[in-house]
Amino acid sequence: MEPYCKINDIIKEAIKDINFPESIKIFDTTLRDGEQTPGVSLTPDEKVEIAIALNNIGVDVIEAGFPVSSTGEMEAVKKITSLNLDAEICGLARAVKKDIDVSIDCGVDRIHTFIATSPLHRKYKLKMDKEEVINRAVEAIEYIKSHGIKVEFSSEDATRTEIDYLIEVYKNAVDAGADVINVPDTVGVMIPKAMEYLIKEVKKEMDVPISVHCHNDFGLAVANSIAAVEGGAEQIHCTVNGIGERAGNASLEEVVMILKSIYGINTKIKTEKLTNLSRLVSKLTGIKVQPNKAVVGENAFAHESGIHAHGVLEHALTYEPIPPELVGQKRKIILGKHTGAHAIKAKLKELGIEVGKNVTEEQFKEIINRIKSLGDKGKRITDADVEAIIEDVTKRTLKSERIVDLEQIAVMTGNRIIPTASVALRINKDVKKRSAIGVGPVDAAVKAIQSVIGEKIKLKEYHINAITGGTDALAEVIVTLEGYGKEVTTKAAREDIVRASVEAVIEGINRILMTHKK
Ligand SMILES: CC(=O)SCCNC(=O)CCNC(=O)[C@H](O)C(C)(C)COP(=O)(O)OP(=O)(O)OC[C@H]1O[C@@H](n2cnc3c(N)ncnc32)[C@H](O)[C@@H]1OP(=O)(O)O
Ligand SMILES: CC(C)C(=O)C(=O)O
Known part of the structure; x- marks a missing residue:
């Protein structure tokens, strides 16, 4: 399918020199970083329900949890691996033997092992020097590989690490057998240009797939993930609804739709299931999705302004970048203070009423006035309100x-x-x-x-x-x-x-x- 926005010549020109891969892998960490959202705690059965939905939508990798963190977490990851889903199941482990052993015991396909590399983390948290960090990473990777399990390696706080040292860590990780190198922007401090540059620098030095894990502290998680793809990353870590530590992670639905609709890059995601997946995760985690959230928000395809509603009714793409059905949403025309006559006429039609046939022009004007004045009072107008107004106006003697x-x-x-x-x-x-x-x-x-x-x-x-x-x-x-x-x-x-x-x-x-x- 031709992407909706790449047809825009400005975008085409801006990205013409980038060599994009055929497809990008989606590594979903809703059940691990997503569950680290303060206050969120899923039962093993809830995690299984989300894992099945993630598998059905087509994610490549499900980070099912951090098995060493609790017996419930271990049980959940074991339950998920026992389902034999199509997606690869991954467990998180520090560069610590016990963490790795517990993950192995859970039967995961991939272990995501990590160690922080930035000066801040080395000095204050790990209390390790540069060499010790590399040694711990290498030991962990070799230990996992000796069990025949795939390794994804992350340098935690990579984006605040000295770049030469970061590349040295990654080179050692690859030499030790790491199958995928992940670049985490742990506290979300990157900007897109810098992320593209960093990924290019890392990619130059190694020939394993590069992945990216962006946090949203400055609202740039999605932009930085996409910039990483422009730099050559082949896998993106994301979470449903963008949940995760602090301000969260890159949102799966936004990343996938930007790749598909703007860049024309494939993922395996069945996009028409995105809204249902978002609702499921919101229900089970208790984290509400803001109405104006891109792609899956309640208002993402809702139009109240008269001018917009008119445009959309004539040709949906006037005010919608993509059709709502593509992401499992429905278009909504909302009536209120900003409504115009076209939208009200369309609503009446939906209710089986035609202006000039079932209502006179005078009654139609009265209906518009009544709807607008209700909106002026700050009321959100429902279909029931509209029906009552129509009945009131049409059944009234002239x-x-x-x-x-x-x-x-x-x-x-x-x-x-x-x-x-x-x-x-x-x-x-x-x-x-x-x-x-x-x-x-x-x-x-x-x-x-x-x-x-x-x-x-x-x-x-x-x-x-x-x-x-x-x-x-x-x-x-x-x-x-x-x-x-x-x-x-x-x-x-x-x-x-x-x-x-x-x-x-x-x-x-x-x-x-x-x-x-x-
Ligand atoms: C950036 C991220 O999102 S990383 C993932 C964060 N997620 C979580 O922490 C959730 C699950 N965590 C937990 O349940 C617990 O923190 C556990 C089980 C992992 C560890 O618990 P505890 O042993 O009680 O340690 P605690 O969490 O207080 O401190 C972390 C310890 O791990 C060490 N550590 C942190 N990261 C790493 C690492 N990647 N490799 C090796 N050691 C590490 C710290 O230096 C500290 O060591 P210390 O106990 O010797 O001082
Ligand atoms: C474990 C790593 C990838 C992480 O979650 C982070 O750095 O934010």
């Missing part, structure tokens, strides 16, 4: 036909005053004003109307429902009135229950009077 209409209403209520309402009703051409008291503002308002209309029409029943939750929800009032031998039931929906009640009652009065007149 203003020009009404015998009785509301000119004004004012209510007063409180704990130290008697609820009082004043109404001004237009009856034919006359305006009549009355006030009444009641047990509450709705009761007072209905009684004030009743006193204008007289006793010939009476309220028989009154019900109220909230369409959606919240104190700002649309309230739907349903009333039954009887008069002149006729009974009518009418509805009105407003955020204000007094207005909804008054409008429902006036609608009922009009219906009775209109049939009585005939």
Whole structure:
């Protein structure tokens, strides 16, 4: 498939001299670095469920855990290796014999062993000199290889390590048998240009695949991972939803979609499963995905602005870089304060209503006004709200036909005053004003109307429902009135229950009077 954005000549020109590999391997560390997210702890069964989903989506390597860290972790990694998944199963181990033995015991296909190489880590954490660090790395790699297991070696804090020494460490690691060299940006301090340069420098010196592991402390984990690919990396470490230590790791879904849609580079990921995988990891880890998260966020393919919605309805690519289905999402047109007529027309169509057929142009304008004014009040508008507004507007007698209409209403209520309402009703051409008291503002308002209309029409029943939750929800009032031998039931929906009640009652009065007149 032709990538969506590489067709852009600017990008084509910018990357024309880079020799990209056919495909990039995805090393998923959701179950290891992802689980290091503060507060996250998965049970072995939950880890198995995520491992199966990772396998099904097509990741190349699953870092299933850090087996030495607990008996539960060991059990989880053993359970995952026993599934015989297509993905390679990897366990993390310090350059410590016990860590390696426990990983071997779990039956992993690959051991990811690491030791920190930066001056800070050598001096304050490991308390080792440069030579000791190299010796520990070499011993660990040789020990793993002597068990016939694949080794991925990481220089922890590589990006704050003296570059000559880093290359020396990696050369020793490769000589000791490391199959893959991983370059971790442990505290996320790299910038894309520097990452590309570093990977090129490392790659020059060795012929094993180079991998990258980027943290997101400055929000650059994905950009740095991609820059590493531009520098020649063939494998990227990432986590679902970008979870991980501190600000997290490079997000799998973003990395995969950038490679596929912008660079046209393949991974084995079945991208249409990305959103479900993201939801599963969010559910099991308890880490919510921000709505504006790229690719899998709730809003990644949602459009509220009138201009955008119009564009998308005409041709989706106007405001979407890729089709939502490609990542298992659906396009959403959200109605609110920024909505335009095209979006509302489309929503009505979705609900089986056509402007000019089921609703008049005048009613359509009223629907737009009602939706925008609800949005102005800060309300998130649901389909149920739209349906209530449509019903309210379309089932209402036309203003020009009404015998009785509301000119004004004012209510007063409180704990130290008697609820009082004043109404001004237009009856034919006359305006009549009355006030009444009641047990509450709705009761007072209905009684004030009743006193204008007289006793010939009476309220028989009154019900109220909230369409959606919240104190700002649309309230739907349903009333039954009887008069002149006729009974009518009418509805009105407003955020204000007094207005909804008054409008429902006036609608009922009009219906009775209109049939009585005939
Ligand atoms: C950058 C990363 O994300 S690395 C992975 C980080 N993940 C985790 O730490 C989660 C799991 N960790 C654990 O359960 C525990 O820390 C364990 C089981 C690994 C170790 O626990 P403990 O033995 O109690 O040690 P503790 O965690 O307090 O300290 C770490 C020790 O490992 C040493 N160490 C750290 N990294 C390495 C390494 N790569 N190779 C060898 N030794 C190392 C430290 O110098 C320290 O040694 P010391 O005990 O002799 O002072
Ligand atoms: C173990 C290594 C790769 C790591 O997680 C890091 O450096 O962030």
